[in-house]
Amino acid sequence: MRVTLTVNGSEQSADDVWPGESLLYVLRERLGLPGAKNACEQGECGSCTVYLDGEPVCSCLVAAGQAQGRDVVTVEGLASEDRMHPVQEAFVETGAVQCGFCTPGLVVAAHDLLARTERPSDLEIREALAGNLCRCTGYEKILDAVRLAAERTAGTR
Ligand code: FES
Ligand code: FES
Numbered sequence: 128m129r130v131t132l133t134v135n136g137s138e139q140s141a142d143d144v145w146p147g148e149s150l151l152y153v154l155r156e157r158l159g160l161p162g163a164k165n166a167c168e169q170g171e172c173g174s175c176t177v178y179l180d181g182e183p184v185c186s187c188l189v190a191a192g193q194a195q196g197r198d199v200v201t202v203e204g205l206a207s208e209d210r211m212h213p214v215q216e217a218f219v220e221t222g223a224v225q226c227g228f229c230t231p232g233l234v235v236a237a238h239d240l241l242a243r244t245e246r247p248s249d250l251e252i253r254e255a256l257a258g259n260l261c262r263c264t265g266y267e268k269i270l271d272a273v274r275l276a277a278e279r280t281a282g283t284r
Pocket of ligand 1: 164165166167168169170171172173174175176185186187188
């Protein structure tokens with residue numbers, strides 16, 4: 128089947144999509160967007176998180192056909208043409224990226240949190256990122272990154 132959807136603001140189509148294929152597979156393998164990562168493929172780790180119609184979802188659990196006609200934003204789509212998003216910059220600056228496998232999902236989850244909550248408490252940050260697993264960092268640098276991004280984005284909405 129053909130699936131047509133909007134990805135990062137542009138209409139995109141993929142042909143010969145198998146009915147069991149995931150949105151994650153379509154994004155990575157058919158549309159050339161490797162940002163969302165395939166780690167567990169079971170909805171457990173959050174590394175494949177993207178926005179679907181403005182809501183963060185695990186794209187490994189969304190059938191590609193379910194995304195037909197809908198709006199997807201990936202971690203690539205958060206940056207502007209010449210600059211990373213402040214959340215992305217904060218992850219780099221605080222050293223919250225080690226192997227980087229978890230990073231795209233964490234960035235999308237943190238972006239969503241800061242869009243909803245301008246100055247989140249540590250508890251709110253931990254809750255918002257609870258579905259995103261990281262095996263490298265011990266999470267402290269990730270918390271630092273979200274705190275820094277919150278400081279920088281507060282008052283900019
Ligand atoms: S790859 Fe989707 S939740 Fe782990
Ligand atoms: S940086 Fe390696 S899993 Fe998080």
